Amino acid sequence: MPDNKAKLFASVCFLFFAALAPAIAFGAVLTGATNGMLGATEVIVGTAIGGIIYAIGCGQPLSILASTGSVVTYTAILYTTCMQYGLPFFGTYAWIGIWTSVILMAVAVTSSSNLVRFFTKFTDETFACLVACIFCVESAKKIISMFFNPAISGTLALSSALIALVTLYAGLFLSGLKRQPYGPEAIRNIVSDFAPTIAVAVGCAFASWLTATYGLSLDALSLPASLAPTAARSWVIDIFAVPNWVKLAALAPAPACAILLYMDQNITTRLVNNSVGLKKKAAYHLDMFWLSLITAATSICGLPWICASTVHSITHVKSLSDTKVNEATGREEVTGVIESRWTPLVLNILIGCAILYLKPILGQIPMCVLNGLFFYLGLSAMRGNEFIERVFMCMITDSKKMPKTHPLSAGNDRATDLGTLKKFTYMQIACLGVMWWIKGSPAAMLFPILIAALGPVRIVAGKAGWFSQKDLNNLDEQVETDPGYVAA
Secondary structure: OOOHHHHHHHHHHHHHHHHHHHHHHHHHHHHHOOOOOOOHHHHHHHHHHHHHHHHHHOOOOOOOOEOOHHHHHHOOOOOHHHHHHHOHHHHHHHHHHHHHHHHHHHHHHHHHHHHHHHOHHHHHHHHHOOOOOHHHHHHHHHHHHHHHOOOOOHHHHHHHHHHHHHHHHHHHHHHHHHHOOOOOHHHHHHHHHHHHHHHHHHHHHHHHHHHHOOOOOOOOOOOOOOOOOOOOOOOOOOOOOOOOOHHOOOOOOHHHHHHHHHHHHHHHHHHHHHOOOOOOOOOOOHHHHHHHHHHHHHHHOOOOOOEOHHHHHHHHHHEEEEEEEEEOOEEEEEEEEEOOOOOHHHHHEEEHHHHHHHHHOOOOOEEEHHHHHHHHHHHHHHOOOOHHHHHHHHOOOOOOOOOOOOOOOOOOOOOOOOOHHHHHHHHHHHHHHHHHHHHHOOHHHHHHHHHHHHHHHHHHHHOHHHOHHHHHHHHOOOOEEEEEEEEO
């Protein structure tokens, strides 16, 4: 039990920084995209309140709710559309959210989350890779862009990059200690559990030394000054102040918003439920029920929509997992996972309190330290993703040189021909590339549909005879095999 408490505490400490910093970052994006209508205050309040409600009532508390990049993009496009046609933003936003909530409630009560049973590891791993890559690329862009900003000196840009790299390396090194033979195992496990938190402390200490030595002025984490909304308004939107035709017209974009939340929520929850070591059964429909209520509440209060965040949820599971190295294969194996509501509950309470009580402390953390932490988050989410492992295996030209311990190599249970492995992986890479391109294009509103299209693409690949059923079972999995989907 003491070990469990230590692991739970370490998970909360890690996720606190990992969840709060993106919330502030997304808030800054929303402030610019909505001309000050929404900001960091709304993101933090929405994440905290929604997360607390979800942690108490949901069926899978290991999923962490947060505002996601795709939801922020959708909100920005919605604001632009409202301004273009002279529509009241908050009233329109609220009604779109209300209709979206109705659709999600219909999904919950009709057990329509069962449709995600047609999505296999092909979809899960491609989507997880996309989100992890976004974290890594965006973190790298923030550091690299400093070198091309004439207002920032080369010394400051280089120092920021070094601080981010020190934070990243510290996190990777310390988290890998549990797989090393040096020192007592109990101590290695504790240090590994607290690796991200220690990495933040190491990054801050290094940044403090650099600033004292060279007189640098680093950008620090910026929290809202008060709990007041970003715009001059009340916390509850008067949804009856808009014309009746706007209330009905809001029904048109609601399905796209519902698809976005549906896919983000269910794919992430499926990734969590499929994690090795879990004992609790899935509860997709109960989770969707609570997401529907939270969506309605955030819409009426003018708060950003939230749903299960892939990177945060996956790293949450990993932070609560006990692992050991299989001496025969050399691969890390999960022996168990601590399944608890306490981590998401305490996490979201702390996020809510941060805006009130922790501003002086958090305001001292340099943003470059958090950029290093974001990169660590992305890399952590990639660990164990078989799609990424196969991408590197595509560079192999001789099948005899495939890693002998890999499950897909010759002599193992899931042995697969190298050419077939490459063809399946290239198909995933193509899907990933299309989603990445659409994400940053004017057609970003189609992003939810592309995520939903991954399932049909995988089914067509099987039906068209591109791969044998045996190959699909080895590389992916059979469709409709997830035991978690039950009519309830």
